[in-house]
Amino acid sequence: MSLTGLYYGKPVELVKLFNTLKSRGYKVIGPKVVEGVIRLEELGSYEELASNVSDIQEPGRYRLVDGGKYFRHGPDSPKKMLYPPRLTLFRITKDYRIEVPEVEVPKIAFFALKPCDLAAIQVMDRVQGCLGDAYYNLVRRNLVIVVENCVEPGGTCFCATMGTGPIASKGFDVAFTRIRDDLVVFEAGSSLGVELLDELELEPLDEKLYREFIDVVRRAYSKARPIELPDKLPELLELTLDSDMYKEIAEKCLGCANCNMVCPTCFCFDVIDIPYYDGSAERVRVWDGCFSYNYAAVAGGHYRPDLWARYRHWFLHKFSYWVKQFGTYGCVGCGRCITWCPVGIDVRDTLRRAIKEAEKHG
Amino acid sequence: MVKLEYKLIPKIAVVEDVREETPNVRTFYLRVDDLGQEPLPGQFNELYIPGGGEVPISVSDIVEVNGRKLIAHTVRFIGSVTWMFSRLEKGSRIGIRGPYGKGWPIERLRGRDILLVAGGLGLAPLRPVIREVERNRGLYGRLIILYGARTPRDLLYRYEYHRYEDIPNTELLVTVDKATSSWRGHVGVVTKLIPLVELDVENTIALVCGPEIMMRFTVKELKKRGFKDNQIYLSLERRMKCGVGLCGHCQMGPYFVCKHGPVFPYWFIKKYFWVDQI
Numbered sequence: 001m002s003l004t005g006l007y008y009g010k011p012v013e014l015v016k017l018f019n020t021l022k023s024r025g026y027k028v029i030g031p032k033v034v035e036g037v038i039r040l041e042e043l044g045s046y047e048e049l050a051s052n053v054s055d056i057q058e059p060g061r062y063r064l065v066d067g068g069k070y071f072r073h074g075p076d077s078p079k080k081m082l083y084p085p086r087l088t089l090f091r092i093t094k095d096y097r098i099e100v101p102e103v104e105v106p107k108i109a110f111f112a113l114k115p116c117d118l119a120a121i122q123v124m125d126r127v128q129g130c131l132g133d134a135y136y137n138l139v140r141r142n143l144v145i146v147v148e149n150c151v152e153p154g155g156t157c158f159c160a161t162m163g164t165g166p167i168a169s170k171g172f173d174v175a176f177t178r179i180r181d182d183l184v185v186f187e188a189g190s191s192l193g194v195e196l197l198d199e200l201e202l203e204p205l206d207e208k209l210y211r212e213f214i215d216v217v218r219r220a221y222s223k224a225r226p227i228e229l230p231d232k233l234p235e236l237l238e239l240t241l242d243s244d245m246y247k248e249i250a251e252k253c254l255g256c257a258n259c260n261m262v263c264p265t266c267f268c269f270d271v272i273d274i275p276y277y278d279g280s281a282e283r284v285r286v287w288d289g290c291f292s293y294n295y296a297a298v299a300g301g302h303y304r305p306d307l308w309a310r311y312r313h314w315f316l317h318k319f320s321y322w323v324k325q326f327g328t329y330g331c332v333g334c335g336r337c338i339t340w341c342p343v344g345i346d347v348r349d350t351l352r353r354a355i356k357e358a359e360k361h362g
Numbered sequence: 363m364v365k366l367e368y369k370l371i372p373k374i375a376v377v378e379d380v381r382e383e384t385p386n387v388r389t390f391y392l393r394v395d396d397l398g399q400e401p402l403p404g405q406f407n408e409l410y411i412p413g414g415g416e417v418p419i420s421v422s423d424i425v426e427v428n429g430r431k432l433i434a435h436t437v438r439f440i441g442s443v444t445w446m447f448s449r450l451e452k453g454s455r456i457g458i459r460g461p462y463g464k465g466w467p468i469e470r471l472r473g474r475d476i477l478l479v480a481g482g483l484g485l486a487p488l489r490p491v492i493r494e495v496e497r498n499r500g501l502y503g504r505l506i507i508l509y510g511a512r513t514p515r516d517l518l519y520r521y522e523y524h525r526y527e528d529i530p531n532t533e534l535l536v537t538v539d540k541a542t543s544s545w546r547g548h549v550g551v552v553t554k555l556i557p558l559v560e561l562d563v564e565n566t567i568a569l570v571c572g573p574e575i576m577m578r579f580t581v582k583e584l585k586k587r588g589f590k591d592n593q594i595y596l597s598l599e600r601r602m603k604c605g606v607g608l609c610g611h612c613q614m615g616p617y618f619v620c621k622h623g624p625v626f627p628y629w630f631i632k633k634y635f636w637v638d639q640i
Contacts (some may be wrong), residue, residue, distance in 0.1 A: 057617075089368050092412045096374045096455045102363040133608070134366040159415050241637050268610030271370065271603065275413035283370070288609070295611060299441020309639030313613070320617035 004188040007202035008209060011184055014176065018046040018111060026109035026144060028355055029081060031071070036064050038074035040081070040110075044119050049112060057154040057335065060344025069181075072154035074112045077264030078121050082139050083128070087285045089271065094279030103135070109144035115175075116157070118147050119164030120264030126326040127267050144192065151176040151216050153224040156335030158348050160224035164332040167217050178217045180304050183209075197281040213295065224333070227352060230359070234320040239316055239358040246315070249350055250308035252343045253291070259314070259337035259345075260289025267331050270297070290314050315350055369606050372410045372457030373397060377450050378432050383418025383518050387483065388438045390420060390450060391432040394458055397551040400424065401433060404465025404597060404625045408605045409435060410457025414446040418602035418620070420487035421461065430484035433458075436486040436518065463624050466491050466569055467595060474567050477559075479580050481510050481552050485518045487597050487624075488571055498527050501518050503566075505532040506559050510552025510576075512539045514633030535559065552576065556583040562590045569625075578636070581628060589592040591629035598631075615640055 021028050031050040032041040038050055054068025064071070091099045110117075118201045121143075126305035128136040150159070150166035159165030168175045177185040186202055188194045205213065230236055240246075260266045270288035275281045288295060291310050296303035322330030333349070338346050379391040401407065401421040411414045422560040423434035436446045452455060468491075476495065478488050488507075495505050507526060511517045515551065517536065526534045535555045537548035548555060552572070568589055570580050577596050584594055600612035607621035615634035634640045 066512055090371050092457070096412070096457075098371060098372065098374070100365050102365050134368055138366070166556070171640065186469070238633070241634075241640070267608075269604075270609065271416065273413050273415050281413040285370070290609070290610065296601060298599075299444060304639045305601060306639060313640075316615075317613070324616040325618075336491075 002187045003194055006205040007186045008183055008205055009200055009202040014184060015046045016165045016200055019198060020196055021109040025107060027106050028109045028111050040072055040076035057339045059338050059340055059346045062339050063317045069078035070152035073117060073334060075262045076115050079264050082136050087135060089283045089285055091280055091282050093160050105138045107142045111146045112148040113145055114150055115165035115168035116332045117145055117264055118145055118168050118171055119332040123265045123328055140218045145172045147172040147175040149175055151220050153220060156338040158225045158335060159333040160221050160226040162329060162331055162333035165263060166220040166224045179213055185213055199316040203204060234323040236314060236358045237354055240354045243357050245353055245357055246312040247308040250311040252345055253307045253311055254342060255307050256342060257289035257291040258340045260291055262336040262340045264334055301362045306342050371549050372459040375456050375458040377452060377454040377456060384494045384516050385437060389434050391434050391438045392458060393430060394431055399461060401461035402465040403494055405461040405463050407458050411443060411446045415443040417443045418605060422486035422489050438483055463620055466625050471567055472501050474565050474629045475562055476505050477566050477568040478507045479499060479552060479568060481576035484529030484572035485509055487608060488569060492526060499530060507534045508552055508555040514538050514542050514545050553579045553583045568594045590630060592594060592627055594628035595625055596628055
């Protein structure tokens, strides 16, 4: 929701916006080139923000090349900050005293976050809001989100299918769109966003610029590869529960759980015990994924020994079960699971195929 | 700096008594000072052995000793964590959190006949139902207990079967898959007992707990006898790591078994129950 409508300014206003966040004590996190990959990392200064690079993303392929204007999200998602891969829950001493460690809750501002990742935060809000993860909720409370709308969705993107992008519509503090090299469109989505824009020099969009903006938006939508989703998709997809299509698709699957790890909404975790020589132990929460062998293994059996069953569970969880559990899809169409799948399994193909298969049933 | 209030932090319980049930199954009676709510029949707790891990174990009894309530858990030593339970003795300490999940539909059982079908360790979560009927006999109709285990040695709680049979209007039928020479009872899987009992099907609710395969055959037998889908309740077993619907491991279709179950009405899960590796 836009509180201000659309304003525009020069790119230097972005630097000002960045510095305002810094001066307000935020740990500013945004896309940064680290070892040939766009990561989400803390940015010491605006100059550290990735620029003059572009990426090539295809099923099972990621390359960063010098030059060019547009890059998409890399493997990191906001999940990394809001729901850390590793978190100590407590320590237990030899005499059974439980010590809960004190943690520092960072004050985070995401800068130039993609709309799909903003949508992922909203999905996590539903999940963690329902489930009440203490750490998530503390970080989330202070979170500032500056979104960069995506004018050039990449080769594995399908946000338009999931209705999450390429232009953010709600849930941000500030959203900006680079419609030209020398012109940036801004809008505020919260009272804090208005406060932040208050520090900048901006002008309201005139009719000509508005048309230009809309053209950019339209082009972006067409590149975000919309797949038409039928009504009642979650129920429809369950008609494929007994389909052999999952066996065929999963023939390629390695069960590596990369898709789980890069997914901005996958929330499963394991809790492991780290025993120490002094007789104490630490309980640590770590990310887990439904593709890993141990996930559904129990003493004396396994609930999903075959990879196809794990693939089916993952797919139906994202597009069917999630809706029943949390009232929203578990997929935001970011395409990370496609890019980072070592064998390039494309969930868009699975989605198309499952819809076809299910409609055949009806 | 803040201390986070995680749901996953256990309380410390003391093992007050250990009872050997079978060579690799023991019941641990735990004293917990502040567990909170008293577990309802069919609910479970997460038991924690430091350095080992946590396991979800259903509550198999609540007993009162010297004015203090002890919560019983019957554990089979089968996995890496449960094996560590074999070292616990009177006075040992253990982590516990819970109780979790939806238990048996006690309210719905009022005034009706109750058919319990248990396989192996599946008798443990059903025992609190037997206790409830014993305590408030007038509130319920007939109680029929069908129980099967692999061998006579694997039968749980044999020392109290006479107590079950002493409950008025109660029948207990026990079977073993493989008999020994001294066994005088039924032989065969527990589902074979279902056609043997006289039932007023329309007025009966069936509660089922056991290995997944046993539950599938049980549902088939019950359907043969005319049970409707909403007269059958199943307690499912999954890998309930967190117990509070957080960690994802116990999902069966869209359900978190730990939170939406472990006890489900059959109609509710029917769609997923028969799907291979759901």
